[in-house]
Amino acid sequence: MRLSIGDVALRPVTDADLPAIDAMFPDDDEQDPRWEHFAGLSAQRNRHRLLVQRTWHHRGSWSPSSWCLDLAVEVSGELVGLQALEADDFAKLRTVDSGSWLAVHARGRGTAMAMRTAILGLAFDHLGAVAAISCARVDNAPSLAVSRRLGYVENGVSLSDSPGGVVELQHLRLTRESWAAHPVKVTGLDACRAWFAVSD
Ligand SMILES: CC(C)(COP(=O)(O)OP(=O)(O)OC[C@H]1O[C@@H](n2cnc3c(N)ncnc32)[C@H](O)[C@@H]1OP(=O)(O)O)[C@@H](O)C(=O)NCCC(=O)NCCS
Numbered sequence: 001m002r003l004s005i006g007d008v009a010l011r012p013v014t015d016a017d018l019p020a021i022d023a024m025f026p027d028d029d030e031q032d033p034r035w036e037h038f039a040g041l042s043a044q045r046n047r048h049r050l051l052v053q054r055t056w057h058h059r060g061s062w063s064p065s066s067w068c069l070d071l072a073v074e075v076s077g078e079l080v081g082l083q084a085l086e087a088d089d090f091a092k093l094r095t096v097d098s099g100s101w102l103a104v105h106a107r108g109r110g111t112a113m114a115m116r117t118a119i120l121g122l123a124f125d126h127l128g129a130v131a132a133i134s135c136a137r138v139d140n141a142p143s144l145a146v147s148r149r150l151g152y153v154e155n156g157v158s159l160s161d162s163p164g165g166v167v168e169l170q171h172l173r174l175t176r177e178s179w180a181a182h183p184v185k186v187t188g189l190d191a192c193r194a195w196f197a198v199s200d
Contacts (some may be wrong), residue, residue, distance in 0.1 A: 001188040003071070003122055007182050008114040010083055011070040017072050018052050020079050024103035025051050033161045043163070058084075062159070064197035065089055073102070080106035083115040085123060091197045094130040096123045100143075104139045114147050121184025124176050127198050132179075135163075144170060145161065181197040 001164075003010040013021065025048060037046040058068040068086035072079055081102035087095060098119055102111060123129035134152060136143035152172035160169050193199060 001186070001192050003118040004185045005114050005118045005121070005183060007076045007109055009074045009077075010115060010118050011074070013055050013070045013072045013082065017079060018055065021055075021072070021082060021129060022048055022052060024081070024105075024107070026077075026101055026104050030099040030162060060098045064091065067196070071115075071119070072109065073100075073111065075106065075109075075111055080111060081115070083119055085119040087129075090127070090129075094128060095125075096129050096132050098134055100133065111176075112142060113149065114152060116146050117182045118184050120174070120179060121182055122186055122189075123177045125181060125184070126186050126189055130176050132174045133171065134174075135169045138168045138170045144172070146180055147174070150174060151180065153178075164191065 001012065030121070031047060031050055035050055041049065055070050064070075066088045067090070068084055071083045071085070073081045073083050081100065083100040084098060086097050086099075087093070087096070090096070096119075098116065100112065100115060117145055121131055123132055132152070133155065134143075134147050135158075136147070138144075138157070152174040155171040155173040158169050158171065159166050161167075188198075
């Protein structure tokens with residue numbers, strides 16, 4: 001499967017991508033504090049181990065009732081980051097969540113907006129989603145700006161633990177009614193429909 005919008009293309013991450021993805025993984029992508037750290041590894045080694053091991057976990061544990069699609073993001077053919085789309089009980093709840101990061105050198109060029117638009121196009125226009133949710137620390141201005149620009153509205157605040165202490169997370173939600181269609185090209189989805197438990 002492949003998604004594209006302008007010169008930005010997204011496709012599933014493969015093992016061959018992992019060394020490059022690992023090398024460009026930015027320090028400011030927050031990982032879930034509940035993920036276990038191995039005592040014999042530094043914080044940095046644990047971050048990188050988790051990055052790689054999570055992509056294997058997502059592929060190895062995929063089921064239509066709980067999935068996380070990790071997509072490599074390319075700009076004009078150059079790998080620059082990761083965009084994830086995930087859902088639990090999608091056949092009933094029709095709600096997707098997302099997460100993403102970009103290599104530091106690839107920021108500030110509108111790519112974040114394009115990659116989120118691409119996965120929302122897949123979710124709303126091809127998988128039949130009724131809502132998309134997102135959350136970010138209240139001080140994560142770029143992530144929140146992308147969400148707001150795409151029509152997400154605020155949906156509450158929660159507290160979360162983080163390596164730097166307790167932080168506030170801003171939750172957002174976008175409904176199908178508020179989603180404005182964008183020119184996202186999706187190819188290769190038909191062979192994957194059973195994996196998402198969706199029909200044509
Ligand atoms: C989140 C991330 C993918 C955004 O990519 P980016 O290239 O930095 O984003 P952009 O520079 O395109 O900015 C996106 C929007 O935020 C706005 N923005 C950026 N910095 C801002 C700031 N300090 N204050 C207000 N708005 C800001 C931009 O103007 C832009 O909005 P616009 O398109 O309406 O002009 C990137 O910063 C990243 O990888 N961060 C680390 C991982 C992360 O936080 N992921 C999200 C977890 S929820």
